[in-house]
Amino acid sequence: MPPPTAADPGRAVPRDADHVIETRGLTKAYRGGQLAVDRLDLAVPRGSVFGFLGPNGSGKTTTIRMLMGLIEPTAGSARVLGRPMPGASRQVLPAVGALIEGPALYGFLSGRDNLRRFDAADPTADPRTRDERVDRALERVGLGAAAGKKARAYSLGMKQRLGLAAALLQPRELLVLDEPTNGLDPQGMREIRTLVRELAADGTTVFLSSHLLDEIEQVCTHAAVMARGRLITQGTVAELSATVLDSGGHGRLAVTTPDPADATRVLKEHGVTDIRVAGDRVTGDLPAPPDGHPAEPADLNAALVRAGVRVRAFGAERASLEDVFVHLTGEGFDVAG
Ligand SMILES: Nc1ncnc2c1ncn2[C@@H]1O[C@H](COP(=O)(O)OP(=O)(O)OP(=O)(O)O)[C@@H](O)[C@H]1O
Incomplete structure (x- = not known):
């Protein structure tokens, strides 16, 4: 047919x-x-x-x-x-x-x-x-x-x-x-x-x-x-x-805690890099395990809690589509014209 x-x-x-x-x-x-x-x-x-x-x-x-x-x-x-x-x-x-x-x-x-x-x-x-x-x-x-x-x-x-x-x-x-x-x-x-x-x-x-x-x-x-x-x-x-997180860093982690020093120590032990502290907010780059998959943020949260760190807020930041565009084209996302 x-x-x-x-x-x-x-x-x-x-x-x-x-x-x-x-x-x-x-x-x-x-x-x-x-x-x-x-x-x-x-x-x-x-x-x-x-x-x-x-x-x-x-x-x-x-x-x-x-x-x-x-x-x-x-x-x-x-x-x-x-x-x-x-x-x-x-x-x-x-x-x-x-x-x-x-x-x-x-x-x-x-x-x-x-x-x-x-x-x-x-x-x-x-x-x-x-x-x-x-x-x-x-x-x-x-x-x-x-x-x-x-x-x-x-x-x-x-x-x-x-x-x-x-x-x-x-x-x-x-x-x-x-x-x-x-x-x-x-x-x-x-x-x-x-x-x-x-x-x-x-x-x-x-x-x-x-x-x-x-x-x-x-x-x-x-x-x-x-x-x-x-x-x-x-x-x-x-x-x-x-796609952006995998090739650049692996996403930023943000923790709000009254114990920023302890949080920094625990996160460092678990492979988080580029840690920055601003008041009660601790941010850092999620680690990349050997198999190339981004770390599971929930595991890091559990580690903080196990170590007695009081966590008020915990989140992993996603790359925006603008990050995706800039990353893939090397250009800014110009909407003018
Ligand atoms: N009828 C047409 N004749 C010649 N060129 C055209 C015609 N229509 C669109 N173009 C050109 O083709 C390209 C794509 O235009 P298109 O309108 O599909 O883009 P767009 O992403 O929808 O943008 P916009 O949001 O401004 O409409 C542009 O460079 C535009 O100048």
């Missing part, structure tokens, strides 16, 4: 059912030959909140547009929900909610009427159940009370939530959000982050791009880091910080 092709997307067999997005060598050169995306291999696990991180101009939007079948790649391939894009757009896109470059809203229509228009544009949406769908989506994003207000009176955050409501009119397996908090004030950002967490808890995979490191750290389980069109690294957020 011939293998399934883009012309026969209905029979396409997912290459990896656990990945909702998978790209191989995905490349886009715009006219003039500039490589916006350069041989990208991306694997987005089902159920993840996947952060697509990179400075402005690193190729995030171009990638998303290829994933959504809006532009053709120059080379390589992309599969979304196990099917090839853009070939299987008609089968794939109904299961994907997308918010790219802000929602196109009519200011003179209410939030509810804007959603009715979006719903009416969907040929698969049954008009008899439209109001139900629209109200459910408005409630989902917390706009129930503001549904009758004209969209032009909405704050930017409310507009963005209305765009999300439009993406949620139908049940979705995957949500693709391009810089969903761009331009929002801190309150608006918090609202979107909370919503993303809730949607993920409901089982939707969320793929979101951002140039904000702390945003990715706060909401994402996984991340891919882009620079100049290339994938620098991808994995769980914890794995990414571990």
